[in-house]
Structures are given as structure tokens and as C-alpha cells.
Amino acid sequence: MASSLASPSPTSSFIRNKKDLGFSAFPSTSQIAIQKCKKQISKKIVSVMAPQQSERKPATTGSVKTGMTMTEKILAKASEKPQLSPGDNVWVNVDILMTHDVCGPGSIGIFKKEFGQNAKWLNSLTVYYHSVLKVWDREKIVIIPDHYIFTSDERANRNVDILRDFCTEQNIKYFYDIKDLSNFKANPDYKGVCHVALAQEGHCRPGEVLLGTDSHTCTAGAFGQFATGIGNTDAGFVLGTGKLLLKVPPTLRFVMDGEMPPYLLAKDLILQIIGEISVAGATYKAMEFVGTTVESLNMEERMTLCNMVVEAGGKNGVVPADSTTFKYLEGKTSLPYEPVYSDAQASYLSEYRFDISKLEPLVAKPHSPDNRALARECKDVKIDRVYIGSCTGGKTEDFLAAAKVFLASGKKVKVPTFLVPATQKVWLDLYTLPVPGSGGKTCSQIFEEAGCDTPASPSCGACLGGPKDTYARMNEPKVCVSTTNRNFPGRMGHKEGQIYLASPYTAAASALTGYVTDPREFLQ
């Protein structure tokens, strides 16, 4: 699009942009269309010579009268408004739209149905439109097959084919495809669990808006961005326009201070919070996590924290970006980003303070994530299996934590212990990274010595049950300690199954005893 650089006339640029954009462009009669048009022009310029986001007016400049939270600021920036308050409904420019094999085909169906009509109509009126319906931006859509991959379910396989056809047709830049289901390693593009892959592949950036057709899209809030889950219809709209009407949420502020004890993980922190405010305590609200404990967490732990805000009903979770964030992003993204931070005088709906040094390892008992109990209170609960995996508890740090417990005990697990790395990168880490204090052993070696199942192919696995032949699915009414995010009836397969949500420490400790176990039994 270098040609638009040379085009001084807004009119001709507009048309050219429309052509380029397909049906994401707005009618020339509306003010919005003109704004959008300008934006597109400047985008084309900056894509050649300057940072992509520099055209945006930072909401932080100018005369800010009222303090804003970082969630409000991100949405203000994305809606090109100087000031926003909770309750405002605004059209927000989306930086990244993510979808996967479960909701992608439906979203694509809506996109084609809704915008396909425009294609015909506009074609009859103007020669500037392509006949092929185009998504709003082929570089801002990330499509990640991850849910039902290693299954013989024909419809599940077909759904990945639908994604592939769409990505080919639309020339989608980021499609993490898998074709050879018999050996995931033969698919270099394949990643695995979308929320972890988004971070690892550099799609999460501070200050941006990331929407995804998955409720755990809120995970990306760990990067100081606005991230939330949407449905197929909304995603279909974003596919065509790059925008979505969003309501600005009020923010709940969680201040966590104190040194993190060596037997706790971020999972304990979020289970504590959900237990405190209930599964609906943050409905429609943003959850902002701050404090010295949060600052001490690595990125994957911050992701765990934000991942489960939806289990409290939260719209998004957010952690202010800092040096830990910037370091993680080094080499992962070449796009510039602009972190935003809550103003000192920002208004919060309420504030919660926790002294983390006094917290004990927790679980969420069946069948609700807010059914909080101390792990040691459940020591008489006999379990049948342990599951370590998912976007919540299947990251490299989660497996390192589990390995630490197995290493400290030197014993073997007493119940089947299933390991499902979230992504191909995590899987590789299990086989290559030395576990600290192990004398150079890898996680996979420690897991093997402890008698765990061999780490499985990376995917969402049995976290949400899935097709009957899903690895480690609960096809019988078992009792499972799991590092995943939900323990609703039937979540992992069987309706009468019982799921105890726990940290990787607690999960590993429980595997070693066959009962729900406080990891301090092994980590003291």
C-alpha cells in the first residue's frame, strides 16, 4: 500500500482503502467512516516507516480531569476518546482477535452471512470492491486450533479444516495449523492452548485490546492489556470491522502485599480471591491486581492470576506492565506498544487487600470455583487421579512447580497423574529445561521417575472434557485434583466426577499421597 502514501486526496485514499479493507470500511457519509479512513491512511504510512500505534492519541495526554483506571485508559485509547467512565458504551478498535477450533467455524459463518450480503450489494455499485469478502486485517487475526485436536471425532477434525480453508482464503498471517494428528511434533506451526500460545508468540502487548472467542481470553490481561472473551456473533462482527461495542467496566482493585511463601503459587491467590468475592463477585467488572506480591510474580504466574478472573464473573483482569513484562516481550514482538497505568486518583468500585505471607495452600472443592477450602482441611479426601494442564495450569512454570514437589519427595505417585503441556513450546521445555536443584534433570525425567504418565500432546485436553476419546477425559465418576480452572458438574467429562481445583504444588503433593494434600508436607 505504498501508493496511499503518495495520495494526497482523502477521497481517493478512502476508496483505495475501502478496496483494501473489503467491507470493514465504513460508509463515506458517516463521521466515523472518515475517522476510520484517516486511521487507515495513517496506518499505511506507519506500517512503512513508523510504529503502528503512533497514530493513536494517548488518552493520557491533554487535560485529564478525572483519574482513570488502566482498564478505562486502554478502552479510552482504543475508542479514541480522551475520557471514559464506567458504564460508557464505546466502539473500541480491536488490536488482536483470536479464535479457535470450537468457536472459529461459527464466527466465520456469521462473518460470511452478515458481510457477504454487503459484498454483493457493493459490487453492484462500485468497481472498487473486490468480489471476495475480506476480513478487516489479515495480520490482526490469530487463529489457533487447540481444543479438540487429537481425536478421531470427524466433526472436530472438520472444524480445523474449516479454519484452514478460511485462513488460506483470507491469507491470515497467524494460523497455527496442525495437519498430522498422529505426531504433533511434525507440525512446526502448531502451538496448542491459545492463551498460552498468544503470549509465547508475542501477540500480547501492554495497552492493547485483545478479544477472543474464549472466556479465558482474560489471561492476556497479565500483560497490562484489556482482554476479554466474546461470542461467535461478536467475533463475526470484529472479523469484518475490527471494532466492537463494549461497555466500560468499573474496576475492583486487589492489592496483594507480602512475600510469597515458597509453598504458594498464583493459583492459590486467585482461588483465595474467588472464594472471597464468589463466582459472581466480579460480574461485569475489571479486576486489577497490584502490590508487591504481584510485582514479584513472573509472567506465567500473572497469567494464572488473570486467567481465572472469569471464574469470578470478571470481564477482564489486568496487571500493570513492568520490567518483568518488558523482559518477557523482548524478542517476542517487534511491534511497538504503549503501556498505560492507573492514575493515582482513579476511582475503584472497591479495594481488597491481602497479606499473602499469611495465606495457606487452597483448593476449590466440587462443584464451584468459589467453594474454597484449605488444602489441609481436605486431607481425608481420597482421590483417583491428578491432572496437570490447561491454560491455567499447563505452562512451563506449572510443570517446574510440580517437578519441584516430586523432586523434594523422591517418591512415586499413588494415583494416575496426567500431564498435558499447554503448547509445543511447553512440551519442549519439559524435555530440555533443567529443574533447579535437580542436578540437571529435566521435568520429563523427574515425572518419569515419579511414575507419572508421559507428557501428552499439547492441547486443551481434558480440561473441558471434549470428545469421548480425549486423553485423560473423566469418562467415569472419578475424583480428580486438577490444575485447571473449572470444577462444574461434568466439566472434565463425567457429570458425577468431582474436581478439586488446586495449584501445581498441591496437585503434585496430592498425587504423591492419593489424598488432597497440602504441599508443605513435601516442600518444608
Next chain:
Amino acid sequence: MAASLTRISYSSAFTFSASKTSVFSPLFASSIEVPTFSPLTVKPLCSTFAPHAAHAISFTTHATSIPASVLDTSTKTFHGLCYVVGDNIDTDQIIPAEYLTLVPSNPAEYEKLGSYALIGLPSSYATRFIEPNETKTKYSIVIGGANFGCGSSREHAPVALGAAGAKAVVAESYARIFFRNSVATGEVYPLESEARICEECKTGDMVTIELGESLLINHSTGKEYKLKSIGDAGPVIEAGGIFAYARKTGMIPSQSN
């Protein structure tokens, strides 16, 4: 709890109801503005917002999915048997993940999704939402407790209820994404009750919802209950959904020009 907790409330800085007005929200599909919409994705549940709409477009194509209910569009009512559930009915209970391979925008699979609606409810629900060997429900109104539709963002959930033949859900409160998806798809009309009616109504009771009067009448018990107004989702509902709203406000080109 072991951790000390201090809760400081910044009281009335923002006092709007967290439950209802929510996320911007509702977008109901009216067939009039967007006749090219597939009725499978945008099914007017109640043509209140498009009283002059060609009902035939949506209702004939969807005739099979309106079993027990009678939709009186002129007086804005839903009428039929109700199915009562409790609190925190999550999306895994509404449509378990093993059925998510079904793509809602595919007509045949849409129907199939409907046949599995609420199949994830525990066996303690002796009366099932859809009886064995049936594909549609005889209950056109679902009555729930707090936090209805929590969990996943799967749009399959409101779609399954709608495809099964449910017209409206009346709950104490909703999880955000389910509420928005209900409105976005127009599959079920998500209403909120002021009282906790899931404990006063029984599955099989005959009920009527008078939208105009924000009222739910249980004919079996003779009791009436107040419903909350839909909130600031109104403009989007009136436009006929997010696509119609966006077209109306010039965000995207109109389909009907």
C-alpha cells in the same frame, strides 16, 4: 480465611447495578431491518421491537422450534410451560463441551445442538428439559437463580436453548458473556426477576411473561412477579442486534440499500 482481608468500599462512586445493565448488551434481531439474515442466527423471539416486521420470515422458517409456546407479538408476551433450575447454571450444564463440535451457523447442526440443551444438568433433575427421544423441549421459558450461564464464552449455550424451543430465560442474574450472547444471537430473551422466583415456581407451571408490564405471571400458583427492565441495552435491542445497530448508526454499510 488465613489471609487477612481488608475491604475498603468506595461506596457510591459507581453505583449502577452490576448485574443487569452490564456489558453494553442486548442486540435483538428484528427481521425487518435485515431480511437477509439467516433466521438461524437471528431469530426474533418477540417482535416487540419490530412490530411491523414480516414475521413469516423468521417464524415460518422456525416453526418447528416453537412448540408449546404461543408468541403473542401484539401484546408482547411469552406464554408456556416453565423449566426451573437453580443458581450458577454454567455453560457446561447448558451444553457440555463434547457437543461443541457442532457449529451453530450450520442449520443441521443448529438443530442438533438444540436436542442437547441442558443435557449437562445433574441427574438430580429428574424431569429433563428435553425428554428422551425428543429433540425439542416442551418448556418455552427457563427460570433460573443467580449467575445463570456462568463459565465459557460458548455461544452454543444460548443457541442450544433457543434451538430446543426455549424463548426466554428469567433469572435472578446472569453471567456477562451468556447475557451478551443471548442478545447477540437473539436465541433467547434474557430477563431478570426482582424476586428469587426459581424457588417459587415449579417445573411444569404455566407462566406468561408480559414484557410491556415487566411481569411474570404463574398461572399454576396465581402469583405475579416483577421483572427488571432491560437497561441500557435497549437501543441495541431496538435496532435489532449488533449488526443492525451498527448499520443503523452508520458503523457498517447498510444491507438493504
